[in-house]
Amino acid sequence: MSKQPHVLVIPYPAQGHVAPLLKLATKIAEHGIKVTFVNTEFIEAKVMASIPEKAEGWSLIKFVSISDGIERDDDRKDFDKTRNTMLRVMPGNLKDLIEKINQSSDCEQITCVIADISVRWALEVAQNLGVSRAAFIPYGPENLALSFHVTKMIEDGILDSNGNPMNDGLISISEGTLPWKRNEICWSCRGNEKMQKILFESICAVVQFVNISNWVLSNSFYELDPSSCDLVPNILPIGPLLASNNSRHLAGSLRPEDSTCLSWLDKQSIGSVIYVSLGSTATLNQQQFEELALGLESSSQPFLWVVRSDLVDGSLTGFPDGFKERITGRGKIVEWAAQEKVLAHPSVACFVSHCGWNSTLEGLSMGVPFLCWPYFVDQYQNRNYICEAWKIGLNLCPDGNGIVTRHEIQTKVTKLLSDEGIKRNALKLKETAINSLVEGGSSFENFERFIVEMKSS
Structure with missing residues (x-):
């Protein structure tokens, strides 16, 4: 035997x-x-x-x-x-x-x-x-x-x-x-x-x-x-x-997931929320962190933002003055999220991502368009596939000082949310992904x- x-x-x-x-x-x-x-x-x-x-x-x-x-x-x-x-x-x-x-x-x-x-x-x-x-x-x-x-x-x-x-x-x-x-x-x-x-x-x-x-x-x-x-x-x-x-x-998470973001998503309009998560290791300097915050604010869209305690180099000195008060009700900030459940939620319109392979697969499997912000190793080529090969997202481009500005974030959010071709490609790729598993x-x-x-x- x-x-x-x-x-x-x-x-x-x-x-x-x-x-x-x-x-x-x-x-x-x-x-x-x-x-x-x-x-x-x-x-x-x-x-x-x-x-x-x-x-x-x-x-x-x-x-x-x-x-x-x-x-x-x-x-x-x-x-x-x-x-x-x-x-x-x-x-x-x-x-x-x-x-x-x-x-x-x-x-x-x-x-x-x-x-x-x-x-x-x-x-x-x-x-x-x-x-x-x-x-x-x-x-x-x-x-x-x-x-x-x-x-x-x-x-x-x-x-x-x-x-x-x-x-x-x-x-x-x-x-x-x-x-x-x-x-x-x-x-x-x-x-x-x-x-x-x-x-x-x-x-x-x-x-x-x-x-x-x-x-x-x-x-x-x-x-x-x-x-x-x-x-x-x-x-x-x-x-x-x-x-x-x-x-x-x-799910294999190494951090406790904040489930309140799911009930918050339930209250938002379908296809309206910008979901922002730069993974478990990417870090930003304080200037870049503030630009991201102000970019999300100026987008006029509701957003769910994963802000890890170690997201900012050194330590987070704080959000821009008055930011939290101004985004009350429109912005939700959590330490960590149940990402697959978030991406599968009908309220989510796009995914601001570091393009790690897990996040890439999860996003495309849920049919969510990307705004790409790669950090290191394979993430740059994953970004290239997302934007050039599969055409399901746009790249966030740093300025001459290496900063992704609030204007760049606002502009790309607006462009992505109005791009019907990218949305169609994302839904088509989702169908292909799910069909491979049945x-x-x-x-x-x-x-x-x-x-x-x-x-x-």
């Missing part, structure tokens, strides 16, 4: 990585497969604190945690230090966890590890233990396809050995894919060579770990970017991974294939 499948899922410890993998884990568990979800101790505390007590998905998954080796007093914003500590400590901790589970009972043994490609060492741990492996790609297929072309681009003199473009032209990997601008490649970090080196080395390493995986799971759907998908061997687009259509799915759809079929193969491996 073959062993019952038992899947161990491990995300990179950050909001944009935990959320899609928790949605995937819930979806797998609904197929009667035992799932153990591994967070770091630091992240697990945040996830547990944010999950509603009565969330249906809670009972489907077993949550466990391992140490990331980072001390309580250490600065977790020191990316290089925390990364090196995790690389030194976590592979051994994961190996110990898997061995402990495997020794506990024959029917409990881990049969497959699904690991975020950003914790690719977990795939190596699984390989060494003789366990099947699925690499999960939390970003768009175009950046995964780019990884497969880096070596050749260096050989052809398009990039130097550090990933810097050798000329000012566009960088293209195929006729069907959107080319990159030289300063918008996913490892580009203007003014931060150390970070760029880390990101470039990570992108280069992706191919090796994809190649040792039995499956490559992409949080996308084939019809969204077929040319990029065709460039990646064995890719299985199974997205968009969404929670809003199923109450059993856990029986017979591309993502539905790919997911079913993965389940069948995993059960028989």
Whole structure:
């Protein structure tokens, strides 16, 4: 008799990585497969604190945690230090966890590890233990396809050995894919060579770990970017991974969600609200923060604005004088929102977004047009797809000082809300996204294939 499948899922410890993998884990568990979800101790505390007590998905998954080796007093914003500590400590901790589970009972043994490609060492741990492996790609297929072309681009003199473009032209990997601008490649970090080196080395390493995986799971759907998908061997687009259509799915938020914004949306006119959320890591300086506030005010539209406590560099010194009083009743400000539910609400007219991949998929799956404000890594190319390839949004352009002005915000809001072509494109893409998830759809079929193969491996 073959062993019952038992899947161990491990995300990179950050909001944009935990959320899609928790949605995937819930979806797998609904197929009667035992799932153990591994967070770091630091992240697990945040996830547990944010999950509603009565969330249906809670009972489907077993949550466990391992140490990331980072001390309580250490600065977790020191990316290089925390990364090196995790690389030194976590592979051994994961190996110990898997061995402990495997020794506990024959029917409990881990049969497959699904690991975020950003914790690719977990795939190596699984390989060494003789366990099947699925690499999960939390970003768009175009950046995964780019990884497969880096070596050749260096050989052809398009990039130097550090990933810097050798000329000012566009960088293209195929006729069907959107080319990159030289300063918008996913490892580009203007003014931060150390970070760029880390990101470039990570992108280069992706191919090796994809190649040792039995499956490559992409949080996308084939019809969204077929040319990029065709460039990646064995890719299985199974997205968009969404929670809003199923109450059993856990959202994977690392912050408590303010549910009052949903009842506030109920009181607004259909298609009137500007929803503003720049993700979990983007920061603004005080001047830019104030310009955004005044731009929203001058738009004359109702708006829902997610203002994290760490949104402003340093600390928030306050909103513009009299701003909160002037927008009373028209503007709603929250620390964090249930984003999928917000985007699905009929009152929402557009999404001012940093264009992170999760936000991009959620927005287009709900048929919401975008105002794009990318911050770093893959977000610039996601913006280009939104505006140029799919034509479902407009770009917010900084001025000569790098500031997106209140006038730019007001102008683009007005232009977007009157653009019927963009609205039509957004609704059409929503239909394509949803169709991919229903029986017979591309993502539905790919997911079913993965389940069948995993059960028989």
